[in-house]
């Protein structure tokens with residue numbers, strides 16, 4: 336019996352991947368999740384999925400969680416700064432456990448700034464993980480995800496409350512896709528043949544922009560939304576006035592700078608090719624976010 340193991344299955348992406356695998360007909364008996372807190376995955380256990388404790392800071396726990404798995408999806412952790420050590424533990428655990436196919440959620444090729452040639456701030460940890468995977472000798476699939484479009488769409492939908500959306504991103508082309516599309520792509524590469532030893536750039540096939548997003552929010556909501564292109568300093572002032580800390584405000588504009596540098600401007604056909612259908616449109620994403628807001 337073939338076993339697929341998903342790490343980080345209590346996180347947003349991990350949950351969606353498990354959901355996609357079940358929807359695609361994978362039997363719960365063929366699924367395992369590796370999570371830090373097994374009590375948070377009680378619903379998955381109730382479905383018949385094997386829930387194991389696995390912490391990337393504890394090599395033995397993940398080696399045991401991965402043991403007997405045919406395929407493992409390593410979802411990059413959110414502990415920026417500690418991820419090289421954590422991810423290398425996971426790769427070594429997969430090797431020790433005899434895993435045959437290792438899938439990893441990396442960062443879109445924006446590892447290199449499209450304009451200046453500089454490396455993206457988050458790139459180093461992903462690059463080091465990819466290198467360890469290539470050197471492990473295990474068959475791999477690297478899913479280089481662009482940013483989650485939700486990160487940009489959520490605030491635009493929230494801005495309907497005030498009727499004004501401010502952004503310092505301007506007209507930078509964006510290749511960010513919906514998290515659910517990255518999740519479905521992961522489920523497909525884990526269950527279909529032909530994805531061995533491939534590196535995919537997962538982005539929308541066509542770039543979109545913030546003004547187009549604002550128009551999508553107006554179209555779907557039927558409400559007015561005024562768009563103001565502003566400076567990073569204006570964003571910091573607005574966030575600080577809304578109660579955000581200095582650090583949170585600086586991080587928000589730091590992300591905008593990264594985006595303006597072209598780090599998520601890459602577009603490629605890979606995601607739609609894997610999905611076999613169009614990526615989730617801006618309008619569809621706005622509609623889903625409005626339903627849950």
Ligand SMILES: NC(=O)c1ccc[n+]([C@@H]2O[C@H](COP(=O)([O-])OP(=O)(O)OC[C@H]3O[C@@H](n4cnc5c(N)ncnc54)[C@H](OP(=O)(O)O)[C@@H]3O)[C@@H](O)[C@H]2O)c1
Pocket residue numbers: 342343344345346347348349370371372389390391392410411412413414421440480481482483484486
């Ligand atoms: N492409 C993007 O725009 C974007 C944006 C944000 C993040 N990301 C990356 O994509 C990943 C998944 O996104 P998400 O939305 O699912 O994030 P999330 O909901 O914050 O989930 C983060 C996951 O990291 C796991 N994790 C943290 N420390 C760990 C450890 N020591 N050992 C094992 N697992 C650990 C967490 O496991 P537990 O469930 O056990 O806590 C959790 O499942 C993030 O972790 C981050 O690397 C990408």
